[in-house]
Amino acid sequence: MLDRAASPSLLLIAPTGGGKTLAGFLPTLSGLTEKPRDGLHTLYISPLKALAADIRRNLLVPIEEAGLPIRVEDRTGDTSYTRKRRQRADPPHILLTTPESLALLTSYEDAARTFAGIERIIIDEIHALAESKRGDQLMLALARLQTLAPNLRRVGLSATVEDPDAIARLMSFGDTTTEILHADPGPDPDIRMLRTEETPPWAGGGAAYAIPAVLEQVKQHKTTLIFHNTRAQAEIFFHNLWLANEDGLPIGIHHGSLDRGQREKVEAAMVAGKLRAIVCTGSLDLGIDWGDVDLVIQVGAPKNVKRLVQRIGRANHRYNAPSKALLVPANRFEIVECVAALEAVKAHDLDGEPRGPGPRDVLCQHILIAAASGPFDADALYAEMSAAGPYRGLSRAQFDACLDFCATGGYALRAYDQWKRLQLRPDGLWQLRDPRSATRIRQNVGTIQDTDTLKVRWKGRGGAPLGEIEEGFAASLTKGDTFLIGGQIVRYEGLRELTVEVTRDAHKKPKIATFMGTKFATSTQLSERILRLFQQETWPELPDHTAQWLALQRERSRLPEPGRLLVESFPHDGREQFVAYGFAGRNAMQTLGLLLTKRMEEMGLAPMGFVATDYATLIWGLDSVADPAPLFDVAALEAGLDGWLAGNAVMKRTFRTSATIAGLIERQLGGQRKTGRQATMSSDILYDTLLKYDPDHLLMQITREEAMRGLVDFSRIREMCARVGNRIDHMQLDRVTPLAAPLFLEPGRVPVNGSADQRLLEEEVTRLMSESGLSEVEVTKKTWRVPF
Known part of the structure; x- marks a missing residue:
C-alpha cells in the first residue's frame, strides 16, 4: 500500500492502533526479502528514544518468526560509542533513530558512504516533530540525505494531524509534492470526565481530591496510564497515590527526569504486564504499544485536543477497539475546559498553531554540521537547504547572513578567533578553519535545550x-x-x-523537586470552545456546582463572549482590582500582565502587582480603571514590549537558547558539560555586549523573533486585540465576581515596583505625623523601610 506509484513522499493518517507503523515497514520487509542486500535500506525516525526501542521489539517479532536475514538496530543518545561507530562502517538494513542522532550521522566525513544505498525514510508521529525545532532540524537532515540519495522516498505517519496540507508541505523536498492518504478512522473513543464525591478545589493543579476515585478505577482495569502535564505534578500525584494504595497494587512512575535504568525497568514491567498503573508525562504519550493498557486517565485539563487524542490512544491499542479514557480536572475552571475538550474530541476537531518559517538558529547549526562533514559549496548548500519544507521561503541574503555568522561570529565578534569557524578556500569551497572543531560541533548538535x-x-x-x-x-x-x-x-x-x-528518608513530608518539564498553554481552538460554551442558557453537561458557579457569574457580572473582551473592576482587600479575560493562554496572559501594568504605571494608575492564568490576568493597585480601551491599544502594547524585552531576563534566556543552538555557546566542551551557571554567565556577557555594540546582530534578531513567538507569545495578544477591536465589556462592580475568585488563590504573583510604593510611603508618613505630632523629617527617618 505504501510503496504505491511514483510518489516520492507520502503522509499516512491512520488511527492509533490501526497498524500504520507496520504498514510503513511492509515495503521494506518485502523489498529486502525479494532482493537481499547489504547496507542501510530504511531509516526510521522517532521523536522518542522509548518509541524507537518499542518499535525495534515489535519489528523483530515478525522478522525472527519468518527467519528473514534482516538486521534491525536502534541508535539514540543511549547507544554506546562502540556500537555507534560500528553502525557507520557497517550499517544495519533498518536503523531506528531520532532527529538528533540523524543530524549527528550526517556530520561525519563518511556520511555519503553510510547513506549510499538508502531507499526509504519513515517518520513516525510526524505531528509531534512538526511542532518544534526538532522538525526543522530533521527536514534539513533529510535534505542532505536526499542530495546523497536522490530517489529516496519519505513516509510520514500520524494519528493526529489537524492540518494535513501543512504537514505535507513540511515533508516535501524541492518541487516534489506529498501525497496524503487517510485510513479508516475507526470507532470514536470512549472518553468522559471522572465524577467524584469530592468537589474539585478552586485552584491548584495536583488533583489530590480525586486520588480515591482514581485508585478505584485502577482496581477495575488491567493497566492504567495516568498522564500529567508536568513532571512535578506526576511526582506529587504518584506519592499521594502510593500513600492511598492500601492494597499494595504494583504502580510505577515514568518521566524524562528519571534515570534511564529506572525508566527501562518500568517499561519492561509494563511490557510484561506486571504493573497495574503507571503515573507518567509526555514520555509515554507517543505511539508506544504497551499491550494490556485498557484505560488512560488524564489528570489536569489537556490544554490541547490533539495531545489528548494522542494520549487516549494508548488504551486498547489495536484496530477497531475504542480507546477508553477519563479526564480528571484539577480545579473548578478545568471542569469547563475538560467538557470543551470532550466536545472537540467527539467532533474530531483537532487544534494546532500555524507553522512559521524555519528558524535561523537551526539553519546556522546545520551549516556547521555540513562543514564538519567536509568542504562545501555555498551555492549548492543554499539550494539544498531552501528545498527543505520549512525553509522554502529562505532568501539568499538570509542564508548568507547565517553563513557569515558561522564564519566570523558577526560584526561585533569577528575580532575573536574562537568564533572564526569557517574559511573560504581558493577553489571557492568553505571548510572548517580548524579541523579539530568538528568534534566540538558534534558534541553540541541538537535543538532540545535541557533545563540545567x-x-x-x-x-x-x-x-x-x-x-x-x-x-x-x-x-x-x-x-x-x-x-x-x-x-x-x-x-x-x-x-x-x-x-x-x-x-x-520515608518519615518526613518531602520538599518537592521542581522539575520544569513542559508547561502547556490552552490552545486557541480550545479557548474558543470554552467561550462558546459560556453562551449556553444552561449547562446540563457540567456538574451542578460548576453550572451554579457560571450562573452566578452571569447574574453578578457577565460571562466572557467570543469576539469581545470582558474586563471587570472592583475593590477588594483595600485595593482596586482589574481583571481582563483574554483567554490567550498562560504565556500570553502573563505577558499581558507585564504590559498592562507598564501602561497603567505610565497613566498614573499605580499598579502593585498581577497574576495570570490561561484565561485571565488579575491586576491590583491603588486606583481604579475608568476606561480600559487605551490599555489595549496593540501598537502601544508592542512598543512597551520592545522596551521591556531589551534588558529582561526573558530575552537573556531566549538568547542563551538560540545562541546554543546556533553554535555561539558550547554546552559540551572536551567531553565535559558546562554547568548552567557557567553557560548563563557567558551568554549574559555576550548578550549585554551585542545589545550595546551590535543590536542588529543576527543572534539578536533571532532572539527577538523567538521571544515574540515562544516565551511571551505576543502573537496571541495581537490576535486577541484584532479579534476584539473596540468591543470591550467593562463591568464596574462592588465586589469580587465568581469567575475572578479563583485568581486570588493562584500562585506566581508578580509585584510591580513603581509609583504605588512611593504613594503608600507618603500616606504612611502622613498618618504617623497626625498620630504622633512628630515633624515630617522625624517621621520619614522612622519609616524609611515600611513593610507592606
Whole structure:
C-alpha cells in the first residue's frame, strides 16, 4: 500500500492502533526479502528514544518468526560509542533513530558512504516533530540525505494531524509534492470526565481530591496510564497515590527526569504486564504499544485536543477497539475546559498553531554540521537547504547572513578567533578553519535545550543513579532537606563532583523537586470552545456546582463572549482590582500582565502587582480603571514590549537558547558539560555586549523573533486585540465576581515596583505625623523601610 506509484513522499493518517507503523515497514520487509542486500535500506525516525526501542521489539517479532536475514538496530543518545561507530562502517538494513542522532550521522566525513544505498525514510508521529525545532532540524537532515540519495522516498505517519496540507508541505523536498492518504478512522473513543464525591478545589493543579476515585478505577482495569502535564505534578500525584494504595497494587512512575535504568525497568514491567498503573508525562504519550493498557486517565485539563487524542490512544491499542479514557480536572475552571475538550474530541476537531518559517538558529547549526562533514559549496548548500519544507521561503541574503555568522561570529565578534569557524578556500569551497572543531560541533548538535540539571545518586561509592533535578532547585537545598524523585522521598546529603548525593528518608513530608518539564498553554481552538460554551442558557453537561458557579457569574457580572473582551473592576482587600479575560493562554496572559501594568504605571494608575492564568490576568493597585480601551491599544502594547524585552531576563534566556543552538555557546566542551551557571554567565556577557555594540546582530534578531513567538507569545495578544477591536465589556462592580475568585488563590504573583510604593510611603508618613505630632523629617527617618 505504501510503496504505491511514483510518489516520492507520502503522509499516512491512520488511527492509533490501526497498524500504520507496520504498514510503513511492509515495503521494506518485502523489498529486502525479494532482493537481499547489504547496507542501510530504511531509516526510521522517532521523536522518542522509548518509541524507537518499542518499535525495534515489535519489528523483530515478525522478522525472527519468518527467519528473514534482516538486521534491525536502534541508535539514540543511549547507544554506546562502540556500537555507534560500528553502525557507520557497517550499517544495519533498518536503523531506528531520532532527529538528533540523524543530524549527528550526517556530520561525519563518511556520511555519503553510510547513506549510499538508502531507499526509504519513515517518520513516525510526524505531528509531534512538526511542532518544534526538532522538525526543522530533521527536514534539513533529510535534505542532505536526499542530495546523497536522490530517489529516496519519505513516509510520514500520524494519528493526529489537524492540518494535513501543512504537514505535507513540511515533508516535501524541492518541487516534489506529498501525497496524503487517510485510513479508516475507526470507532470514536470512549472518553468522559471522572465524577467524584469530592468537589474539585478552586485552584491548584495536583488533583489530590480525586486520588480515591482514581485508585478505584485502577482496581477495575488491567493497566492504567495516568498522564500529567508536568513532571512535578506526576511526582506529587504518584506519592499521594502510593500513600492511598492500601492494597499494595504494583504502580510505577515514568518521566524524562528519571534515570534511564529506572525508566527501562518500568517499561519492561509494563511490557510484561506486571504493573497495574503507571503515573507518567509526555514520555509515554507517543505511539508506544504497551499491550494490556485498557484505560488512560488524564489528570489536569489537556490544554490541547490533539495531545489528548494522542494520549487516549494508548488504551486498547489495536484496530477497531475504542480507546477508553477519563479526564480528571484539577480545579473548578478545568471542569469547563475538560467538557470543551470532550466536545472537540467527539467532533474530531483537532487544534494546532500555524507553522512559521524555519528558524535561523537551526539553519546556522546545520551549516556547521555540513562543514564538519567536509568542504562545501555555498551555492549548492543554499539550494539544498531552501528545498527543505520549512525553509522554502529562505532568501539568499538570509542564508548568507547565517553563513557569515558561522564564519566570523558577526560584526561585533569577528575580532575573536574562537568564533572564526569557517574559511573560504581558493577553489571557492568553505571548510572548517580548524579541523579539530568538528568534534566540538558534534558534541553540541541538537535543538532540545535541557533545563540545567544535576545528577542524583544514592550516597556512597558506586551509588545507583536516580535521575536529575534542576540546578536551581539543588542550590536551594541544605543538608537534611527532603524531596521526591522517582516516587521516593530522599534526604539531601550534599553535592559531590556536581552530583547530588541522597539517602532514604520515608518519615518526613518531602520538599518537592521542581522539575520544569513542559508547561502547556490552552490552545486557541480550545479557548474558543470554552467561550462558546459560556453562551449556553444552561449547562446540563457540567456538574451542578460548576453550572451554579457560571450562573452566578452571569447574574453578578457577565460571562466572557467570543469576539469581545470582558474586563471587570472592583475593590477588594483595600485595593482596586482589574481583571481582563483574554483567554490567550498562560504565556500570553502573563505577558499581558507585564504590559498592562507598564501602561497603567505610565497613566498614573499605580499598579502593585498581577497574576495570570490561561484565561485571565488579575491586576491590583491603588486606583481604579475608568476606561480600559487605551490599555489595549496593540501598537502601544508592542512598543512597551520592545522596551521591556531589551534588558529582561526573558530575552537573556531566549538568547542563551538560540545562541546554543546556533553554535555561539558550547554546552559540551572536551567531553565535559558546562554547568548552567557557567553557560548563563557567558551568554549574559555576550548578550549585554551585542545589545550595546551590535543590536542588529543576527543572534539578536533571532532572539527577538523567538521571544515574540515562544516565551511571551505576543502573537496571541495581537490576535486577541484584532479579534476584539473596540468591543470591550467593562463591568464596574462592588465586589469580587465568581469567575475572578479563583485568581486570588493562584500562585506566581508578580509585584510591580513603581509609583504605588512611593504613594503608600507618603500616606504612611502622613498618618504617623497626625498620630504622633512628630515633624515630617522625624517621621520619614522612622519609616524609611515600611513593610507592606
